[in-house]
Amino acid sequence: MAKNVLIVGGGLSGTIVANGLCRQLGNEMRNNEVSITMLGATDTHMYQPGLLYLPFGRIRESELFRDQRKVLDRRVPYHIDPAKQIDVEGNQVVTESGKTYSYDYLVIATGSRIRPENVPGMEEGAHWFYDLEGARKMRDALEAFEGGKIVVNVNAPHKCPVAPLEITFMLHDYLSGRGLMDKTEITYTYPIGRLHALEPVAMWTQPEFDKYGIKYETFFNTKEVDPAAKTISSEEEVTLPYDLLVTIPPHSGAQVIEDSDLGAGGWVPTGRESLLREGSENVFVVGDTTNIPISKAGSTAHFEADTIIDNIASLCTEGRWARNYDGKVFCFIETGMSTGTYVWFNYTTPPNPGPPSQMLHWFKLAYNRMYWLSARGLL
Ligand SMILES: Cc1cc2nc3c(=O)[nH]c(=O)nc-3n(C[C@H](O)[C@H](O)[C@H](O)COP(=O)(O)OP(=O)(O)OC[C@H]3O[C@@H](n4cnc5c(N)ncnc54)[C@H](O)[C@@H]3O)c2cc1C
Known part of the structure; x- marks a missing residue:
């Protein structure tokens, strides 16, 4: 039986998961043993960290956006049809347009909103x-x-x-x-x-x-x-x-999370190492929408996504769990218009910001430019 992976949310974490799974499961997809589908809310993908620079005139608006279908592996059908109800008992998602998508593995990647x-x-x-x-x-x-x-x-x-x-x-x-x-x-x-x-x-x-x-x-x-x-x-x-x-x-988290009774405030109760929704064995949660008390950041989303890719790929091909998430987060910090520092930490190692330098600011700018490679899963 072919396995269906359904990803809800086409922001940073959902896109990394989709592209990473395509890389790991290319053969299985070619043989129709695995399919990956994504549901999203918009045709554009916004590079959110770039918003920090906009009030200072340090980035152009056009640099913030890409066509989501161009960021996504072309083997993944992308439907602009937001999820309305996520039914984790029935293994299906009903969309705003009334369509029903069933899944073997679900990835909830609906982010957060102000x-x-x-x-x-x-x-x-x-x-x-x-x-x-x-x-x-x-x-x-x-x-x-x-x-x-x-x-x-x-x-x-x-x-x-x-x-x-x-x-x-x-x-x-x-x-x-x-x-x-x-x-x-x-x-x-x-x-x-x-x-x-x-x-x-x-x-x-x-x-x-x-x-x-x-x-x-x-x-x-x-x-x-x-x-x-x-x-x-x-x-x-x-x-x-x-x-x-x-x-x-x-x-808060996305409306669909609350409407589906999946978590107060739109935050889904999630295993801090497994990244599985509490009470589910086939529902992964990634990025801002988890309730894990660690930073809601793109880098968190990225490291979590890498773990989920390994686990879904391993479950689909070998029926076994691959590895746990260790709580890794890495963030550059601008300390002015031309200096910066960084922090990295995980569940066992606390952050330790160092002295700001111009070089670290340049690293942050270079890292910013690599966002689209990250989203494509190439970094
Ligand atoms: C100003 C600013 C600066 C930042 N700077 C940094 C930084 O320097 N470093 C860093 O690591 N992080 C940074 N971040 C945070 C980072 O952008 C987010 O943590 C990251 O985007 C989270 O990824 P996500 O996939 O969880 O959510 P998102 O990328 O927000 O994606 C969620 C997606 O789900 C979609 N969606 C919502 N509801 C539905 C639905 N019902 N059906 C289908 N789709 C739905 C949304 O449209 C969206 O596309 C910054 C954010 C901001 C705003």
Whole structure:
């Protein structure tokens, strides 16, 4: 019996899984022993990490997008027909158009989305760079900015755990370059009692912020934004005035996850090593949509995808499990417009950011350019 692999979600992790399986299962696909199908929501694939550079005019919008079918191996049929109900008991997915796709192995790769509407006043009063429209507006606001109070407000959960640090360092450097830092104050807020969820990263960040005179407010869980008064307040009853508010909005998972009762908030309960949905033996979960308490990042998605490729290929051909995910994550961190550092860690090794350098910034830029090779599974 031919095995059907169904992938829901054509972003970074779903695409890496599809392309990697094609590489490993080429013979089986040729012999009609394995088929791979993908369901997606749009015909374009967005290179999300590039959004960090858009507000500073450091990337063109056209560099952010590719035709999803061109990024995907041509042996994988791609249907722009979003999943509406995922039935893990019946091994099938019903789409928005009413079609039903059955599977032997399912890969849920539906990612995460920003929810500024969940905080009163945030949509009206804040800027963000986590989607195209937001990054465009932030670019305009930055161009018009002539000095004043900037609040960088971080809400959880969110993807790319280092992006809030990066935007803060980049704002400082960009405004210094425009001669505006002597009349600008930057305050960074974070919901827990330190500057980053990962303690070593928090410890590294504090002296870096102190060096640049960046202020911070910890234990700041956003309650509301008042766009008229230009203030942001926390549950802890701290109110900060702002001239420019840059927020990392809270995120949730995809609607279909909640609609299918697969996880509160759209986060699917997932085995941290197996990457199997809890309670399923043929449903893998990859990327932002897992509930595993590690960074929601492209590199996490990539390393998880590699593990899932090995396991599905091994299960299809030999009926056996190949290997577990070790929690590996690797992220470059921009520490200004021309310096950077990096962190890597896994379930047993904590992160250890080193001193920033120009070379590491260039490595990040080179790595950015290789995103499309990553998505194709060539890196
Ligand atoms: C500003 C910014 C900077 C970032 N910087 C970095 C960085 O430097 N390094 C790093 O490692 N990561 C970075 N990331 C994070 C990284 O982009 C994400 O973690 C990564 O894309 C997650 O991959 P994913 O496949 O889980 O989700 P996505 O790539 O978001 O893909 C999810 C896909 O599922 C589709 N989908 C949703 N619902 C359905 C449905 N019902 N049916 C079918 N399809 C559906 C969506 O349309 C989407 O195509 C950054 C993100 C942002 C926004």
